[in-house]
Amino acid sequence: MQQGSQKIYFFLAMTAVLWGGNPVAVKGMLGEMSPTMIVLLRFLGISMILLFFMFYKYGKAALPPRKHVPTLILMGFTGVGLNNGLQFTGLQYSSAVNCSLVAALSPAVTAVLAVVFLHEKLKLRQWLGILISFLGVIYLIAHGSLEVIKNLSFNRGDILFLASQISWAIYSVLGRGVMEDLSPMATTAWAGVAGTFFMVIAVLYQGTGVTFQLSNFAWLSMAYMIIGSGILAFNWWNEGVSSVGPNRTAIFSNVIPVAGMILSVAFLQEHIGWREIVGGLWIITGVYLATRRSSMEPQTT
Known part of the structure; x- marks a missing residue:
């Protein structure tokens, strides 16, 4: 059992x-493809693969209950269209390092929305963690400058990153009710289908032409986002939630910004200064306080 847990x-x-x-990966592709086209191709690939697997295994039982269709459409709009579209567009104006750090705020934003819409209760420690993480984001996007805050002259990309995390939090809250009847894989697949349709509309509106004259790096990056950070990552994450519980699994979200910072420096030669380090520590510390459960609290599985 312990060996199985270590594997998970x-x-x-x-x-x-x-x-x-x-x-x-997205930052490296932006010179060859628009953000909306990247989102469209990514989730078209993810949805097709997941739907093929589900229909092959379950047949017509893979279809979602009619009562959940409106929610899945809304999840596609918020979790696929807005979240990815805003985040990928923000990468045109800001760094991948900042994107990774602001993305770490997601559990805290989700917790706040769960209080508002699902009437969940948070302890004082969790509220403190949320406050610290939000202050960390403000410090990060203000580059540690009070003048930026006074003049509201924030970087456009960082603001889009923050908006994308609010969209993802809405997606997460909506998904709780849907996943009472659908598996996480089915929820991801059908929300992805809905989001793909929204991205088709966005691409047609922008008049972005489809081109397959991409560099090898772009093709590899797209394969990475479909298979690696798409199919495999979602499957492993859902397996973690099932095997060791959502609370222990959520702790690994703190690894994401650290990995993002290291990979941004390694592949994009981006700079990490003391402002990014301080802001990142605030965010990660706050999220840890907001999501950690004490030994006296029940473990949800």
Whole structure:
């Protein structure tokens, strides 16, 4: 049993690394493809693969219950369209390092929305963690400058990163009710299908032409985002939730910004200064406090 848990923890760590590398892959592709086209191709690939697997294994039983269709459409709009679209667009204006750090705020934002819409209760420690993580994001996107805050002259990309995490938090809250009847894989697949349709509309509106004259790096990056940070990462994450519980699994989200920072420096030669380090520590510390359960609290499985 212990060996099995160690194996799951290894794959959860790999998941965090794969998700940390996602902004790096997108950043490298932006010179060849628009953000909306990247989102469209990524989730078209993810959805097709997952749907093929589900229909092959379950047949018509893979179809979602009619009552969940409106929610899945909304999840596709928020979790696929807005989350990825805003994040990938933000990478045109800001760094992959900042993207990874702001993305670490996601559990804290989700916790706040769960209080508002699902009437969940948070302890004082969790509220403190949320406050610290939000202050860390403000410090990061303000580059440690009070003048930036006073003049509201934030980097456009960092603001888009923050908006994308709010969109992902909405997606996560919506998904809790859906996954009472659907598996995480089915939820991901059908939300991906809905999101793909929204991205088709966005691409047609922008008039972005489809081109297959991409560099080898772009093709490898797209394969990475579909298979690596898409199919494999989601599957391993869901397996972790099933095997060791959502609370222990959530701890590995703290690895994502660290992996993102290291990969951004290694592959994009981005600079990490003391502002990024201080802001990142605030965010990670706050999220840890907001998501950690004490030994006296029940473990949800």
